[in-house]
Amino acid sequence: MPVIEVEHLHKRYGEKVAVDDVSFTVEQGEIFGVLGPNGAGKTTTVECVQGLRRADGGSVRVLGLDPIRDRTEVRQRVGAQLQESQLPDKLRVREALDLYRSFYRQRADIDELLADLGLTEQRNTAFHKLSGGQKQRLSVALALVGCPEVAILDELTTGLDPQGRRDTWDLVERIRDRGVTVVLVTHFMEEAERLCDRLAIIDAGRIVAIDTPSGILARVGTEHRVHFRPLDELDDSLLAALPEVTGVSRGGDEVTVTGPEQVLQSVLAALAEHKVRYAGLRVEQPTLDDAFVSLTGRHAGRAAATQPPTDKRSS
Amino acid sequence: MNALTKLIAVEMKLFVREPVSLFFVFVLPIGLMLVFGLPQRGSSAQGAGQHGELTFLPALALALTIGMLALFTLPMALGVYRERRVLRRLATTPVHPGLLLVAQVVVNLVMGVAGAVVTAIGVRYLLDQSSPANMPGFVLAFLLGVACLFAIGLLIAALAPSARAAQSIGPALFFPLLFLAGAWLPRDQMPTVLARIGDYSPLGATVDTIAASWAGDSPALSQLLVLAATAVLGSVLATRFFRWE
Numbered sequence: 001m002p003v004i005e006v007e008h009l010h011k012r013y014g015e016k017v018a019v020d021d022v023s024f025t026v027e028q029g030e031i032f033g034v035l036g037p038n039g040a041g042k043t044t045t046v047e048c049v050q051g052l053r054r055a056d057g058g059s060v061r062v063l064g065l066d067p068i069r070d071r072t073e074v075r076q077r078v079g080a081q082l083q084e085s086q087l088p089d090k091l092r093v094r095e096a097l098d099l100y101r102s103f104y105r106q107r108a109d110i111d112e113l114l115a116d117l118g119l120t121e122q123r124n125t126a127f128h129k130l131s132g133g134q135k136q137r138l139s140v141a142l143a144l145v146g147c148p149e150v151a152i153l154d155e156l157t158t159g160l161d162p163q164g165r166r167d168t169w170d171l172v173e174r175i176r177d178r179g180v181t182v183v184l185v186t187h188f189m190e191e192a193e194r195l196c197d198r199l200a201i202i203d204a205g206r207i208v209a210i211d212t213p214s215g216i217l218a219r220v221g222t223e224h225r226v227h228f229r230p231l232d233e234l235d236d237s238l239l240a241a242l243p244e245v246t247g248v249s250r251g252g253d254e255v256t257v258t259g260p261e262q263v264l265q266s267v268l269a270a271l272a273e274h275k276v277r278y279a280g281l282r283v284e285q286p287t288l289d290d291a292f293v294s295l296t297g298r299h300a301g302r303a304a305a306t307q308p309p310t311d312k313r314s315s
Numbered sequence: 316m317n318a319l320t321k322l323i324a325v326e327m328k329l330f331v332r333e334p335v336s337l338f339f340v341f342v343l344p345i346g347l348m349l350v351f352g353l354p355q356r357g358s359s360a361q362g363a364g365q366h367g368e369l370t371f372l373p374a375l376a377l378a379l380t381i382g383m384l385a386l387f388t389l390p391m392a393l394g395v396y397r398e399r400r401v402l403r404r405l406a407t408t409p410v411h412p413g414l415l416l417v418a419q420v421v422v423n424l425v426m427g428v429a430g431a432v433v434t435a436i437g438v439r440y441l442l443d444q445s446s447p448a449n450m451p452g453f454v455l456a457f458l459l460g461v462a463c464l465f466a467i468g469l470l471i472a473a474l475a476p477s478a479r480a481a482q483s484i485g486p487a488l489f490f491p492l493l494f495l496a497g498a499w500l501p502r503d504q505m506p507t508v509l510a511r512i513g514d515y516s517p518l519g520a521t522v523d524t525i526a527a528s529w530a531g532d533s534p535a536l537s538q539l540l541v542l543a544a545t546a547v548l549g550s551v552l553a554t555r556f557f558r559w560e
Contacts, residue, residue, distance in 0.1 A: 050407055052403075052406055052407065072409050075407060075408055075409040076409050078407075079407075080407035082400060082403060082404050082407065084400060084556075085399070085400040085401070085404040086399035086400065087399070087401065087404075087405060088329050088395075088396075088401065089405060090332040090333070091325065091329060095325060095328070098321075099321050099325050100408065102317050102318050102321040103318050103409050103410040104408070104410045105409075140402075146408070146409075149332065237322055258471065
């Protein structure tokens with residue numbers, strides 16, 4: 001039985017349709033991503049799953065329960081981390097965990113949780129003295145303190161520095177390894193690509209695609225790009241004639257060749273055959289960001305769009 | 316009840332960690348009493364009228380203690396909790412966020428009573444004021460005053476669009492109420508209409524009924540009724556209009 005089943009979810013605020021028609025299922029033990037630009041309806045969707053909002057149409061089942069009718073039971077078993085939720089300034093880490101722990105039937109061991117989340121040293125630190133990353137980790141800890149079967153994490157890494165973001169990713173994987181099903185709401189493509197077993201791309205209140213990250217890439221069929229600087233004379237038509245190549249262009253002294261995954265191999269073979277030496281070779285693989293653009297016709301988020309070229313993945 | 320007792324204990328700790336709130340509750344009322352009360356009592360000739368009543372200042376100090384908690388501290392705290400999405404966060408747990416409001420009210424009530432007791436004892440010994448002569452009347456007047464002012468505080472919390480707004484609405488209401496109670500100009504020197512409004516204003520009625528019972532008289536029934544009615548009306552409206560986010 002799926003852990004979460006959403007069928008034809010529809011939610012409007014007055015005249016404005018926040019979620020038009022969204023259906024997906026989340027299976028036991030996976031990290032499921034809900035991905036999309038700001039305002040796509042991600043948060044409203046998960047709020048309906050949590051029972052914080054009543055759907056205007058469609059059905060939502062969580063652990064076989066109705067999140068509105070069986071709200072107390074659902075909240076016992078689903079932990080949530082909200083976007084931009086804070087705690088009172090002078091509340092200390094341990095006190096916050098101890099308080100939230102008292103709300104649940106199943107209670108996690110606080111010291112263990114603190115150690116797991118790297119907050120042991122901060123256990124007596126007041127909330128307003130925590131760093132951004134520590135606040136975020138505390139927020140995750142609060143979502144886990146009731147030993148939930150499902151954890152819903154909304155915009156977990158927004159506002160964190162790159163190191164903090166990577167640490168948080170490790171953390172999400174550890175949560176999954178404890179057997180908790182994770183629903184991850186994000187607008188960072190890189191995050192979804194790294195963490196999610198499957199993901200749903202939402203745009204303007206509708207599902208654009210649901211698949212594994214590689215499945216989505218394959219479906220979109222975005223091309224690889226090979227860049228290099230020829231050190232010898234090179235006739236572009238030579239490359240353009242290769243069967244795999246879909247395009248050749250020059251920018252300054254750099255040549256860019258596009259094509260499917262095998263394009264790199266054929267380009268290198270052709271260069272070797274014609275004894276053309278080269279420098280500055282790098283390959284850009286398609287990213288979820290490219291896939292997103294091709295699926296929706298726009299960028300997911302500013303942060304995702306400013307990623308450096310991902311040549312490190314070519315090795 | 317476990318969650319509620321935990322919430323109350325935590326809110327109590329948080330309250331005690333705010334030196335400003337502690338100052339408002341335990342230091343300011345008694346300080347004002349000493350500043351205004353000592354010279355007045357030192358003078359041999361007690362004036363006539365509202366300010367001449369020996370129990371006026373102590374009653375005002377008690378009303379001040381409750382009023383500051385109800386109109387400053389409580390709406391501010393609830394506004395911050397809404398703004399920081401603490402109420403929203405709580406809504407994702409099995410506990411209803413309403414319990415946090417209950418805990419806040421309980422903590423402010425407890426601190427208000429504690430502050431009132433400290434102030435009353437201070438008045439008793441520092442100003443040599445005798446204990447309330449009509450104790451049942453005094454307790455009733457105090458409790459109704461508390462209920463009335465807290466209901467207004469909750470209404471501010473419900474209606475204020477932000478914590479910052481709550482922070483300015485509280486004082487914007489508090490000082491006119493203090494004026495109507497006769498804190499600066501005795502009500503017997505006010506124009507009649509203003510004085511009558513003052514009699515039935517939340518702080519005015521609280522001060523009068525506490526002062527009367529303290530002196531040993533019966534508090535005016537009409538004023539007690541107005542306090543009770545305001546308390547009920549305020550709570551109902553606050554419940555009706557409260558926004559969780």
